[in-house]
Amino acid sequence: MKAFLNFLLATVVVASAGAKEIKLLNVSYDPTRELYTEYNAAFAKYWQAKTGDSVNVSQSHGGSGKQAQSVINGLEGDVVTLALAYDIDAIATQAKLLPADWQKRLPNNSTPYTSTIVFLVRKGNPKGIKDWDDVVKKGVSVITSNPKTSGGARWAYLAAYAYALEKNNHDDAKAKEFIKLLYKNVPVLDTGARGSTVTFAQRQIGDVLLTWENEAHLALKEFGADKFDIVTPSLSILAEPPVAVVDKNTKRHKTAEIANEYLKYLYSDEGQEIAAKNFYRPRNEAVAAKYAANFNAVKLVTVDQEFGGWAKAQKTHFADGGTFDLIFHP
Amino acid sequence: MSQLKAAKAKCKTVSVMKTKQIKQLVLTAVTGAQLTLSALAADDAATGTNGAAQVEVSAFAADGSGGNLSDAAEIKLLKQQLQVLIEKVNALEQQRATPQQSATIQDLDQRIKILARQRELDQESAAALAKTQPKLSVGSGGLTASSADTNFVFSLKGVMQVDSRTFFGDTAVRSNDGFLLRRARPIFQGTLYRDFDFRFTPDFGGSSVQIYDAYGNYRYESWLQLRAGKFKTPEGLEQLQEDINTSFNERSLVTDLVPNRDVGLQLWGLINDGVLTYAAGVFNGVGDARNSSNSSFENNVEFAGRLFVQPFKKSDIAALQNFGFGVAGTTEHDAGTASALPSTTGGVLPGYTTDGQQQFFAYNPTAGVVLANGQHWRLSPQSYYYYGPFSLLSEYAISDQAVSKGAAKADLQNTAWQISGGWVLTGENASFNGVTPLHPFNPRGGQWGAFQIVARYAELNIDDDAFPVFSNPDTSASAAKAWSAGLNWYLNRNIRFNTSYSHTTFTGGGGAGAAAPATVTRQSEHVLFTRIQLAF
Numbered sequence: 068m069k070a071f072l073n074f075l076l077a078t079v080v081v082a083s084a085g086a087k088e089i090k091l092l093n094v095s096y097d098p099t100r101e102l103y104t105e106y107n108a109a110f111a112k113y114w115q116a117k118t119g120d121s122v123n124v125s126q127s128h129g130g131s132g133k134q135a136q137s138v139i140n141g142l143e144g145d146v147v148t149l150a151l152a153y154d155i156d157a158i159a160t161q162a163k164l165l166p167a168d169w170q171k172r173l174p175n176n177s178t179p180y181t182s183t184i185v186f187l188v189r190k191g192n193p194k195g196i197k198d199w200d201d202v203v204k205k206g207v208s209v210i211t212s213n214p215k216t217s218g219g220a221r222w223a224y225l226a227a228y229a230y231a232l233e234k235n236n237h238d239d240a241k242a243k244e245f246i247k248l249l250y251k252n253v254p255v256l257d258t259g260a261r262g263s264t265v266t267f268a269q270r271q272i273g274d275v276l277l278t279w280e281n282e283a284h285l286a287l288k289e290f291g292a293d294k295f296d297i298v299t300p301s302l303s304i305l306a307e308p309p310v311a312v313v314d315k316n317t318k319r320h321k322t323a324e325i326a327n328e329y330l331k332y333l334y335s336d337e338g339q340e341i342a343a344k345n346f347y348r349p350r351n352e353a354v355a356a357k358y359a360a361n362f363n364a365v366k367l368v369t370v371d372q373e374f375g376g377w378a379k380a381q382k383t384h385f386a387d388g389g390t391f392d393l394i395f396h397p
Numbered sequence: 398m399s400q401l402k403a404a405k406a407k408c409k410t411v412s413v414m415k416t417k418q419i420k421q422l423v424l425t426a427v428t429g430a431q432l433t434l435s436a437l438a439a440d441d442a443a444t445g446t447n448g449a450a451q452v453e454v455s456a457f458a459a460d461g462s463g464g465n466l467s468d469a470a471e472i473k474l475l476k477q478q479l480q481v482l483i484e485k486v487n488a489l490e491q492q493r494a495t496p497q498q499s500a501t502i503q504d505l506d507q508r509i510k511i512l513a514r515q516r517e518l519d520q521e522s523a524a525a526l527a528k529t530q531p532k533l534s535v536g537s538g539g540l541t542a543s544s545a546d547t548n549f550v551f552s553l554k555g556v557m558q559v560d561s562r563t564f565f566g567d568t569a570v571r572s573n574d575g576f577l578l579r580r581a582r583p584i585f586q587g588t589l590y591r592d593f594d595f596r597f598t599p600d601f602g603g604s605s606v607q608i609y610d611a612y613g614n615y616r617y618e619s620w621l622q623l624r625a626g627k628f629k630t631p632e633g634l635e636q637l638q639e640d641i642n643t644s645f646n647e648r649s650l651v652t653d654l655v656p657n658r659d660v661g662l663q664l665w666g667l668i669n670d671g672v673l674t675y676a677a678g679v680f681n682g683v684g685d686a687r688n689s690s691n692s693s694f695e696n697n698v699e700f701a702g703r704l705f706v707q708p709f710k711k712s713d714i715a716a717l718q719n720f721g722f723g724v725a726g727t728t729e730h731d732a733g734t735a736s737a738l739p740s741t742t743g744g745v746l747p748g749y750t751t752d753g754q755q756q757f758f759a760y761n762p763t764a765g766v767v768l769a770n771g772q773h774w775r776l777s778p779q780s781y782y783y784y785g786p787f788s789l790l791s792e793y794a795i796s797d798q799a800v801s802k803g804a805a806k807a808d809l810q811n812t813a814w815q816i817s818g819g820w821v822l823t824g825e826n827a828s829f830n831g832v833t834p835l836h837p838f839n840p841r842g843g844q845w846g847a848f849q850i851v852a853r854y855a856e857l858n859i860d861d862d863a864f865p866v867f868s869n870p871d872t873s874a875s876a877a878k879a880w881s882a883g884l885n886w887y888l889n890r891n892i893r894f895n896t897s898y899s900h901t902t903f904t905g906g907g908g909a910g911a912a913a914p915a916t917v918t919r920q921s922e923h924v925l926f927t928r929i930q931l932a933f
Binding site for chain 1 (some may be wrong): 512522591
């Protein structure tokens with residue numbers, strides 16, 4: 068028996084002595100697949116060089132709202148990198164998997180990169196779409212996803228709404244009418260931004276795609292610059308996709324330290340460079356300057372300034388019975 | 398999509414071809430008209446022909462085919478041919494797509510694409526919705542409903558056992574033959590929030606309804622679980638085997654010396670997928686073979702623990718994979734209570750029963766009342782071995798109990814052991830969890846289920862110091878030895894027929910008396926069991 072116990076002990080010691088293989092799950096929104104594929108490889112390399120441990124980061128993608136709901140329902144993401152703060156707030160308030168002040172834990176309100184909403188049109192811009200006014204014209208077919216489930220769609224909706232408010236001296240009724248006209252031109256709603264890209268680029272439906280700036284660039288890269296043009300409207304919105312560690316999940320998985328480091332590394336020069344290369348606007352000024360040619364100048368409004376923050380915007384526009392429900396009738 | 402493109406391409410090709418035809422026709426006509434215009438000029442007024450007629454005439458005139466006809470006939474023929482040609486031209490012109498028509502085609506193309514995409518999204522949505530829908534399944538394992546993510550599961554299972562017992566050569570004992578509803582238990586079990594399991598098992602089979610299992614179980618991982626409520630104390634091997642899987646109708650004499658269900662708290666788990674099973678718990682404490690009441694307020698508690706190893710479970714040695722051994726024990730300090738003594742089943746005083754559930758030993762001194770008073774501990778080494786159709790189970794149990802009767806005290810050590818084996822005649826694998834027929838009963842298809850023969854030998858020995866102060870040697874036996882043999886027929890996973898014969902002999906007892914244990918020990922016990930079991 069003693070020999071057997073010694074054998075067991077030796078087995079445990081040998082098994083625990085080697086380098087660890089750590090697994091992380093990043094629950095993200097739709098268009099970040101390529102960004103995090105590249106970033107995960109870079110981080111794994113960095114982490115192995117630093118600690119000797121190998122890390123394998125799995126990715127889960129979908130509409131930001133849907134992804135948040137999945138985490139609330141039990142998807143055990145170690146980190147969430149979603150399209151907007153409201154979705155992570157929902158995880159904090161409904162499932163209490165992380166503290167309510169999660170946004171204070173990393174610089175720039177835990178938003179290591181930003182983006183905005185632009186138009187992707189067919190090559191040569193046959194419908195002459197230059198700004199939001201052109202998007203609401205009769206006969207223009209607009210592709211966007213469902214703001215109820217997609218973070219990108221919520222940003223697009225708010226960008227259009229902000230434009231309409233500015234154009235109409237903040238007349239909310241006229242802004243609603245404008246947004247109503249816009250969604251009247253939407254023939255099909257996908258659940259996420261990537262789905263909308265498929266609808267527009269692969270299925271060849273619609274005249275204009277309202278999408279993330281990075282997603283528009285990616286479409287050019289994937290489908291060919293000879294197929295589409297990017298049109299930057301006169302006004303858009305500063306989209307701030309935040310990141311956070313899901314504390315309770317990392318505690319359960321014993322991955323808190325590496326999950327924190329994983330997100331912090333997004334702010335590193337390499338992390339910022341990868342973000343910029345994937346057409347996300349980096350926070351790091353030097354990197355931003357290096358990749359300035361990738362990003363058109365555009366007047367950007369923020370959700371806080373224009374809509375009083377995400378909680379209010381969500382309640383007013385996207386909650387059940389909100390403005391979107393009133394103006395959109397499929 | 399490709400079909401649409403092909404159709405459009407074909408349409409375009411046809412359109413181009415027809416345009417070319419029209420152009421050739423007009424060119425020919427115009428050329429012909431220039432050649433013959435002067436010849437026909439005189440007839441213009443009379444015939445009323447228009448420009449188109451002139452074109453048609455000149456077209457035909459150009460090939461010289463009308464040269465042998467009279468002028469009138471020729472004109473008539475030419476008119477007819479002209480009309481045909483006009484119709485052809487009109488038809489061709491109609492087939493040529495106008496810009497408006499082209500826009501319509503594009504619009505239709507978009508609509509088709511939108512419909513196709515919407516259908517695609519609807520299918521995705523339906524698939525996503527299906528993943529969120531609860532699932533309901535009905536099968537040999539009972540009725541199970543679960544949430545889509547399986548974090549919530551509710552199962553309804555059940556056990557019904559209808560037995561018969563027929564005793565032979567027991568003229569001194571009356572009213573012990575007959576049919577009985579041995580167990581009638583609905584089993585409600587499930588999972589809440591993925592990690593919390595529960596089980597509730599009442600039994601309607603006895604003379605009164607009893608709760609057998611009522612517990613919650615938190616499963617951090619399979620190796621670390623916490624169970625609280627009423628459930629089996631981790632002690633006897635055969636006792637821990639599910640009722641529906643035991644080899645015989647009744648468990649062996651060893652089960653007389655181990656606790657049944659008790660109320661308490663137990664930390665337990667399966668380490669390395671069950672290579673090692675451990676359990677350590679604290680309970681109210683019950684007498685041997687007792688099923689505790691739902692509450693017990695005493696100052697003492699019982700500690701119980703069990704380790705069971707299947708060292709070769711994950712090895713490649715198939716012959717040893719289902720070999721397991723272990724040891725279990727309990728300890729409790731009883732402070733003068735009768736309920737900590739053995740069960741009263743089969744008699745009116747605490748004692749031990751035969752296979753036929755008749756009491757052959759009781760704490761029945763000629764005067765006074767016996768109480769459990771002092772330390773009570775049990776120890777039970779145990780093992781099983783299953784390989785193919787072969788099964789073997791053995792266990793030993795010591796129940797060491799301090800008792801008192803008035804001022805008299807004793808530390809009584811009762812022991813029991815058993816060995817039982819089986820062979821599945823139809824070749825199925827035997828296991829601790831029963832036998833699953835390879836060919837469920839279906840006489841029309843020539844399938845008869847599985848048949849298993851089983852045999853068992855068991856002994857129970859009462860401490861000599863029990864007599865005569867704590868038990869009457871004239872009526873209570875000091876030992877029982879039982880052998881049993883049986884045939885089990887598994888029709889399918891849910892239905893099983895048992896029949897077995899059990900023979901028990903006694904040492905001691907056999908004296909006069911009108912009740913058990915005297916009536917029981919007066920002769921050997923010969924009993925034939927049958928059972929119809931329905932379990933799902």
